[in-house]
Amino acid sequence: MNCFSKHLQRAAWPCLAVLLTACAAQPMPASTDLAKELKAFPAALPGHQRHVIELPALADESTRKLELIGGKAMTLDCNARGMDGGFEAQDVPGWGYTYWVLKSQGQVRSTMMMCPPGTEKPGFVQAEPLLLRYNSKLPVVVFVPQGMQLRWRVWQAGELQQAPVR
DSSP, X not given: OOHHHHHHHHHHHHHHHHHHHHHHXXXXXXXXXXXXXXXXXXXXXXXXXXXXXXXXXXXXXXGEEEEEEEEEEEEEOSSOEEEXXXXXXXXXXXXXXXXXXXXOOOOEXXXXXXXXXXXXXXXXXXXXXXXXXXXXXXXXXXXXXXXOEEEEEEEEOOOOOOOXXX
């Protein structure tokens, strides 16, 4: 490397630093415009409602999970209840995106205990829930049969621990 090229490299560093600082100061454009992203997904499925969940960006999303819970709100008593079905993944052809469909006939199973009068209360009977990776970069699109509801929650991992050898 000759003396002239070393001089050019030294002179270029301040310019490069200014350019990088200017780029860093600019807000990054949103990587996912929701309306644009949703165009890839089906707008409707026969007999289903479409739900869209937008998750906020987090510093470390690897420690979180999203739980999808589909079911029905109904009056419950002392009997244990559950619902048929669960979530099924569907791919958006050509996009590499996944959406979820709750496959359920809405059949509620129940124990048959005789309950004391006055034990009825409003409640929620759910199908098999689904845990997903937390990803704020894409909307979570879920189709649920008409007459059913979608509920969701975010789970957070505890501290990583070492298992003892025994």
